Amino acid sequence: MKIHFCGPTGANAVDAAIKLCKTATGRADIVSFQGGFHGSSAAGMALTGLVEQKRPVANGMPGVHFFPFSYCSRCPVGLHRATCSTNCVQFLENSLKDPLGGIPLPAAVIMEMVQGEGGVVLATTEFAQTVRRVTRELGIPLIIDEIQTGCGRTGTWFAFEQFGIEPDVIIASKALSGIGLPVALIIYSKELDCWLPGAHTGTFRGNQLAFAAGAAAVEVIRRDDVLGNVRRRGEQIRRLLSPLAVNPWVREVRGRGLMWGIELADPETGRPAGDMARAVQLSALELGLILECGGRDDAVVRLLPPLNITEELVEAACKLLLAAITEQSSRAGQAALDKQAALAANKTTGEAAP
Numbered sequence: 001m002k003i004h005f006c007g008p009t010g011a012n013a014v015d016a017a018i019k020l021c022k023t024a025t026g027r028a029d030i031v032s033f034q035g036g037f038h039g040s041s042a043a044g045m046a047l048t049g050l051v052e053q054k055r056p057v058a059n060g061m062p063g064v065h066f067f068p069f070s071y072c073s074r075c076p077v078g079l080h081r082a083t084c085s086t087n088c089v090q091f092l093e094n095s096l097k098d099p100l101g102g103i104p105l106p107a108a109v110i111m112e113m114v115q116g117e118g119g120v121v122l123a124t125t126e127f128a129q130t131v132r133r134v135t136r137e138l139g140i141p142l143i144i145d146e147i148q149t150g151c152g153r154t155g156t157w158f159a160f161e162q163f164g165i166e167p168d169v170i171i172a173s174k175a176l177s178g179i180g181l182p183v184a185l186i187i188y189s190k191e192l193d194c195w196l197p198g199a200h201t202g203t204f205r206g207n208q209l210a211f212a213a214g215a216a217a218v219e220v221i222r223r224d225d226v227l228g229n230v231r232r233r234g235e236q237i238r239r240l241l242s243p244l245a246v247n248p249w250v251r252e253v254r255g256r257g258l259m260w261g262i263e264l265a266d267p268e269t270g271r272p273a274g275d276m277a278r279a280v281q282l283s284a285l286e287l288g289l290i291l292e293c294g295g296r297d298d299a300v301v302r303l304l305p306p307l308n309i310t311e312e313l314v315e316a317a318c319k320l321l322l323a324a325i326t327e328q329s330s331r332a333g334q335a336a337l338d339k340q341a342a343l344a345a346n347k348t349t350g351e352a353a354p
Helices: 010-027 042-047 086-095 125-138 208-223 228-240 242-246 274-287 311-349
Strands: 001-006 028-033 064-067 108-113 142-143 169-171 185-188 250-258 259-264 292-294 300-303
Touching: 010 042, 010 108, 010 142, 010 169, 010 185, 028 228, 064 086, 108 125, 125 142, 185 208, 208 228, 228 242, 228 311, 242 250, 242 311, 259 274, 259 311, 274 292, 274 300, 274 311, 300 311
Parallel strands: 028 064, 028 108, 108 142, 142 169
Antiparallel strands: 001 185, 169 185, 250 259, 259 300, 292 300
16 A cells, blocks of 8 residues: 545545546546535535535536445335345446446545444445445445544544455545644555656645654554544443434434434434434533534434543433433424324314414
């Protein structure tokens, strides 16, 4: 593998990875996945599934094709986990191998192992391994975006290590410097090493403070077994949030390491409950807990605690989160009962429903 330090942000690394793969293959098109997020640069937005973000900016990078991701709790092709044999990725395979599929052989496939902004949606192992098999068979470089998941967030240094695959290009940024200084890089196969001198330069590629901080962070992570702590705290979160399985507003609790999401949905319609998630976020904030929202309609409450968080803090945070979700789901349940009572009363009196 080779290492290339590009511009200081994750989006810069995405741009560099795409540019490298296009240069190496001589091809133009890129395959990305629905729900993915790859930055706010022109190329990053073009590869991102979030339509709202790129709607104001016309004529984005052409040649991007979106395919379904293994979002099994809301299957993009209407299948069920118990009877599905990763048909979403079979759709990708069939499209790329079909001479009438309409997609030229792409320069790269870009994928997150855990879609962060998409709502903490994990690729299934079968999905990830099939994507890797297909791309390898067809000679398509596979880019794994580890900007959010890298540097230990999921319990291993890179998330792809847990899926039994080896990418052609790895993108890393965010926590790479340990304390938030700007640095980003791509790690890529020597087979793709076709840069000519000066082919990809940039003024702020080498922040010395970020390099020093990153090197020190690696030593601290090894010395203090930070990755072990991430895995232990992740299992603790899984256990502490297990009571949410019986909450009618909770569609799914999912995560890996210290990257978790609680998807909320209307128990009657199954639609994403974005208003509920934002209400939970506000209730938690009033209790002293900061949370993020993401996913479709911002209906996924996200947990992204520090990698060195203690057992005591995880327990306290999960208690506050459970209290916030219980409070808001109780309010929503009572509101639904009040509405039903009003409808029944209106039917009795013959009045129009409010």
